Amino acid sequence: MAYADGVTSPEVEIADVGASGFLADAKTRHADLKAMLDSSKDNLKMEAMKRIINMVAKGKDVSDLFPAVVKNVAAKNLELKKLVYVYLVRYAEEQQDLALLSISTFQRGLKDPNQLIRASALRVLSSIRVAMIAPIMMLAIKESVRDMSPYVRKVAAHAIPKLYALDPDQKGELVDAIDFLLADKTTLVIGSAVYAFEEICPERIDLIHKHYRKLCQVMADVDEWGQVMIINLMTRYARTQFTDPNLGEMDSEKEETFFSSDEESDDEGDSDDSAKKRKAQQKKKKEKESKPKPYLMDPDLRMLLKNTKPLLQSRNSSVVLAVAQLYYHLAPRNEISVIAKALVRLLRGHREVQSVVLMNIATISAKKRNMFEPFLKSFFIRSSDPTHIKLLKLEVLTNLATQTNIQMILREFQTYVYTHDKELTVAAIEAIGRCAVNIKEVTDVCLSGLVALMASKNEIVVAQSVVVIKRLLQIQPSAHKDIIMSMTKLIDTVKVPGARASIVWLIGEYCQTVPLIAPDVLRKMAKTFVQEEDVVKLQILNMAVKLLLTNREQSLPLVQYVFQLAKYDQSYDLRDRARFLRNLVMPQQENRLTQFAAKMFLTPKPAPVLESTFKDRDQFQLGTLSHYLNQRCAGYSDLPHFPEVAPDGKVRDVVGFGIPVPNEKSSAPQAASAASTKHSSKKSKKAETFYSDDESEGEKESEEASSGSESSSEEEGSEESEEGSEESDDEEEEESSAESSEEDEDDDEEEEESSEEEPPKKPPPKSATSKKERKVEPANKPSLDLLLDLDFGAPSGDGGSSGQPPLSTGPTLLPSAAGSVSNAPKAPTLSKSYEVIHTAPAQFVPKRSSELLNKVGGQGLSVDYRFTRSPSLFSNKMCAIELRFENHSAIPFESIKLVDKKLPVGVSVSGFDESVALAPSKSVSVMLGVDFADTTQDAVLSVEVSQSDESGPRRLTLTIQAPVGEQLEPVLLSQQQFKAEQSKLSGLNETSGKFKSSIAIDDVKAIVAKVYDLANVIQVEGIDSADKICFSGRTLSNKALLLITFSKTGEELKLAVNCEKMVIGSMLFKHIKQSLAV
């Protein structure tokens, strides 16, 4: 691009700025370009266009070339055409008349048989901002929304906001076009249609009703940007259509409406009937008001939540945040926590992403602290973070501080105080102050820490700690006379005005606590009054008045002197204040207010509330620009509040999209589920009619979508592969493909299982090798250093090229290699349904650790262990245990290693294969995986330790015992699954009993917390009875399901534990009972 450089030569730059002389110059300068554009050779034209675009990109004005360029709009050369289009779109607005010359070309383009040419013509036509062609654009849009090609329809959707910006009067017709596009079946179009909707008529929520369910279902297949649009729209929609799921009060009436109207759908149109019913419902409602029932979620809202959840896994951070805000604004409280993990994951992204995400986390954490508590450490500050990120992280950390984690947080804050970053230093001290106020237990610790900071050499640290201490002292001043004294001493050294003002205020306020010092301070301050900053002067005046009121005889002359100085001060404010105060306390004539002066100045002042500045931010919808800036931006509309009574859900009923299938709405009442099954059987047929679209492009997608949005992507593959043989009847084909894919899945499942359970030394099961997969046997394995063969399942593949699998230093690492596993009895009756059960992450990780060996017994070495409740790295049957060795002696331990395991039958241990060294007063942690085989047998480990003195190696015995609650892993069950499983596990498998609880039995939270503390299980969501709390989990080793049910019976609590492993069940029952019973 040698030409480009010529253009930016200094003369031209100067001329650019100049005025009249330049115009003539431009003519001559562009003359060559004009000549090139007028020539008949394509490559000359190309060259000219490239140079022109170059100038456009730099923001130079080349509008005078418009006539020459527009001539080429009909060029045959595609590349040339594209560049002309780019130019045209940029300058058409300024050269309206000339731009009209090009219109006919586009109109011709709109009729082209090639869909891509049609699309590009429409795109350029709509991008030319010339008001005169609005009617032409309208016609083009109207035609294009009905185009055969979904791509053209997509472009048409984009054209709608363009036309609207040009001519808002066309709104009515445009809304019709949007309405039409919203009904489109291809995912390509839907995202753009929703974008057009949001741009033009976001208030027309009524248009969405009949597309709601479709939008929910296809959401996963829409492109990322469309997803963001749809999710935002859905958030608003749901806010207007459903009741607040967190309203403790019942709203089953809405539910009623929904289902009764569903029954009606057979004899639709009978308005009289429905009116009657509504009346009946109102009556019912009145009856029910006396007896509130728990909230039942609308199945449509449930469907929305269910379909958006997988999008938390998107690679696009804005999609994740959009889902997060949807959950925050719509989901019931107990379900919101799923977004925490996804948001924390985003923190690894670019700095700008971090900034926005942290802003949102800060807002959420100000309201819902416990959501992010498990991720506390992810908010620790690195010195490499940009300052504004640091401050946001600090804000989040402060919000998250609780009694339990405050020690850790304070230790972090302390490190932040001593960083390069001055802003962070100040904010960290501020944060310590906030923690001190919010958490009573540490107030004293923080205060003494802050006092220690006052001795720092760094002036900023001193000043800020003074300011913070001032606030803290207001909470309990009398107890801290000595602190006030020591602060008084600082007045000679501290220079920062804010800090000086704080000290002066403090002494004034508590002058009665330090009656001897206060007048002396005033004396000193009076001396330096003239040199002080305004803030300090004001505080000196305040102190003077307070002293005068408490200690008149000693301070009167000083006070008069100070007032005299203030009277002639430069600052208006100060002079006014002085006059006002003087008249109050030293009136020239009788003043009625004087007698109240003491009351006015010496009233005990309430301590300032130190709270998050993000508290009020949630008035804005999360994830919006307004929220980020904390100001109302143009075009922002408030998120509506949930309606008291949900509007009729019937509006969402469409042929082809019934209410969601029963297993999707776990919270729906059972009575209704019968009706909906009927409906869903209908649905499967109708779905096809709905998608009977003959378009070539639409077809594939419509087939996919018929089985629900998510499964669609699954089927895609099988369809793709069978495309060649796709001749048979549609329906048959679909069936067979579905079947085959099901078979495939089964195979895979088995394979996966077997590969996990069989030792890798054995050849893999036949099913794996006989499958039609291609393996590449690398010819020269040893030399293949970095590129490992993928087929680890093959006999030699595992140990092959790389020697050993990365983590392992022995065979123990491989889950299956632990020989003892095969000793363990297999659960014989695992039903097939267990396979589809998913484990959930631990809901709560207890911080407590228990002692294995104290420092006396271990001669200076102590060992603690803790259950991390995370999936063990070694095997899915193992319980992850963190062992912590700590050296209390003065001699380093050279090595600590595991030498011997005495294990009962079935129990196996992995991990801790390397010896560790331990310096004095250090500690080290190692991870251990123990498979207890669902028993309470002890795992006895021998550890050999050698210290650097001559005593030689010693053996220590560690006995690890796992409470049954730790041998579980949480699994997700729906309400139906739970019921079904519970009924299977009745009789001997159930242990139940009643007892009086030590916790109030209505305090669900406390009970849940207690259970989480004892056992690694998860609460089952959507249980329809308020009197019941259910938990589900399964044993680690045998994967036997374990269900816990609490129910209220009068004053007593009934606890039932169902587990196939009766011993586990009864032991857990005992544990829970012990900790809960009075």
Add this chain to the structure above:
Amino acid sequence: MLNSLFILNTSGDVILEKHWKSVIHRSICDYFFDAQKRASSPEDVPPVISTPHHYLVSVYHNQVYFVAVTTLEAPPLMVIEFLHRVVDTFKEYFDECSDSSIKDNYVIVFELLDEMLDNGFPLATESNILQELIKPPNFFRNISNQVTGKTNVSETLPTGQLSNIPWRRAGVKYTNNESYFDVVEEIDAIIDKQGSTVFSEIQGYIDCCCKLSGMPDLTMTFMNPRLLDDVSFHPCVRFKRWENERLLSFVPPDGNFRLLSYHIGSQSMVAIPMYVRHSIVLKDGTGGKIDLTVGPKQSMGKILEDVIVEVPMPKSVQNCNLSASQGKYSFDPTTKVLTWDVGKIELGKPPTLRGSVSVNTTAGAGSVEQPTINVRFKINQLAVSGLKVNRLDMYGEKYKPFKGVKYLTKAGRFQIRT
């Protein structure tokens, strides 16, 4: 969403402007420059700036700011994500996204931006589609373009945009069918003064390079899929199958892409493969001493490679007089960063760096702040979390592809407080 985009460099020039709606004058950038002046470092410019009538959303990459202008409420993260997508596209096209690479390729940049947004709303962001529309420049094509007068705009019509798998272009053909998978894990950690781990987590991703003909349908299984608890996928991955069977099933895009990234959080313990013993004493006036030792720890018998230790020194440090037992060290007096390129750490004597530091006497009162140490390293053939690919199968095509997988552990944001 976007009204205009300005690309600026750090010295305050507008490199490029592009408008999708009515033209917004470039003087809007002055607000941005003001904010830039206030910020202490280029990274510290707030990503969203509010001006009386416009909102500026910016991202910073390699000395270049991308400033998007919007007049109405729009999800800021969506704009940011899009701008980063633009950066990634430029990187793919021009190898790097910098001031000069943009200036050298004005026309392509302009065409790309034109395709990526329509009326300010993202239209085609998948690199496979864009590459079909506009061919990336390369040396030979540049020469042939010079001769034939062609541009990089493709002559064929972009059929990929119409496909229902928009991330893969149609009609891909290779003579050698091969696919490579890099399992890369980055350890993020903060180590405190005493050497104990304050915080550690693993950020992993699988980067792929698929050069496979036709429409291959791949299935990847892991030895221990339970490790992948917190994952995000490329849109090509079928989420349902992951949910049900814990395997990755996908039709890959052509070329390089990131299949998935995962995050193993701070709840589980992460093995820290190296230690840094340090004693940094900096005193005002009297100078200071530095003594650093690095060595492997729990590295599973693998060798640490490309070890680099960076210490951003406080401003008052003037110079360093050190001696390294292995590798080279350098001190940049302008940025005040001490860099020690250790290289490979073999077993045996751990490398050390010792010596004295001269500290400026006049700089501020009080003690000098302690610097933090940043460490970088690489361990080949190891995924520190223990993640292992079990097998990769291909369906839908007849040929036998070559498959390779590589493991790598790196230091991510690895910091040691002193």
